[in-house]
Amino acid sequence: xxxxxxxxxxxxxxxxxxxxxxxxTSRLYIMNYGEFGANTGMDMIQGVTxxxxxxxxxxxxxxxxxxxxxxxxxxxxxxxxxxxxxxGNFIGGGPYTNSIQLSQLHDGTSDGSYNYSxxxxxxxxLRFDRNWASPTVVFNAAPQMVxxxxxxxxxxxxxxxxxxxxxxxxxxHRSSTGTLLSSFNSGVLGSxxxxxxxxxxxxxxxxYNLNLYQFDQAGNLLQTQAWGGKLTGQWYGMEFETTPxxxxxxxxxxxxxxPVLRRRR
Numbered sequence: 001x002x003x004x005x006x007x008x009x010x011x012x013x014x015x016x017x018x019x020x021x022x023x024x025t026s027r028l029y030i031m032n033y034g035e036f037g038a039n040t041g042m043d044m045i046q047g048v049t050x051x052x053x054x055x056x057x058x059x060x061x062x063x064x065x066x067x068x069x070x071x072x073x074x075x076x077x078x079x080x081x082x083x084x085x086x087x088g089n090f091i092g093g094g095p096y097t098n099s100i101q102l103s104q105l106h107d108g109t110s111d112g113s114y115n116y117s118x119x120x121x122x123x124x125x126l127r128f129d130r131n132w133a134s135p136t137v138v139f140n141a142a143p144q145m146v147x148x149x150x151x152x153x154x155x156x157x158x159x160x161x162x163x164x165x166x167x168x169x170x171x172x173h174r175s176s177t178g179t180l181l182s183s184f185n186s187g188v189l190g191s192x193x194x195x196x197x198x199x200x201x202x203x204x205x206x207x208y209n210l211n212l213y214q215f216d217q218a219g220n221l222l223q224t225q226a227w228g229g230k231l232t233g234q235w236y237g238m239e240f241e242t243t244p245x246x247x248x249x250x251x252x253x254x255x256x257x258x259p260v261l262r263r264r265r
Contacts, residue, residue: 184219
């Protein structure tokens with residue numbers, strides 16, 4: 001008998017827990033277009049739980065989450081955003097003003113050193129400092145992707161994921177310099193937002209009916225989660241909180257080391 005085999009009851013528990021896993025692994029931050037009536041500025045979703053806060057800015061739909069805070073910026077020239085902690089509390093630092101006239105910046109992302117967005121009107125992927133200032137063009141997504149409006153990134157290699165705003169459903173994986181690496185069609189027409197969860201390596205997007213969709217990097221749909229009726233608003237920019245957490249193996253080693261340290265003391 002192989003002693004390394006997992007006992008059947010334990011195996012069933014593991015499989016069942018994976019099969020029943022619903023919702024984002026990490027905390028997902030989603031900006032709403034406008035704070036009208038019951039609509040809030042920012043929704044936060046993790047697993048099957050959610051919370052919402054008003055941000056005080058109706059068009060702060062560009063979002064970068066890194067280094068323990070959330071920094072938002074406005075949709076077009078003159079529109080503003082602010083700085084929040086990871087629970088959505090205003091902590092000041094802005095306002096962060098969109099300085100690009102006639103731009104349409106629907107989404108954002110961050111690697112911790114810079115924030116990024118994509119201009120729907122030009123296809124330019126833009127790099128900003130962490131305070132959403134000093135924009136420079138990294139590369140242009142057109143003509144391989146016309147109408148790109150959503151952006152996220154894999155901070156492990158600096159690559160970007162882009163998808164189209166409006167009707168089309170094309171999703172592209174680009175290198176840090178814009179080289180096309182892969183693509184797939186999501187089947188989500190009129191998608192809203194795009195976010196990469198580096199903890200489990202999956203992509204998430206929404207739609208204007210407040211549904212969330214999870215994909216693997218090959219474009220396979222993993223799950224759908226409905227938030228209509230639970231949340232109100234019109235989703236736009238979304239990003240995950242990427243504060244590092246101990247990997248399970250590292251955490252287990254640390255716990256095993258505690259008795260040894262105690263004996264040595």
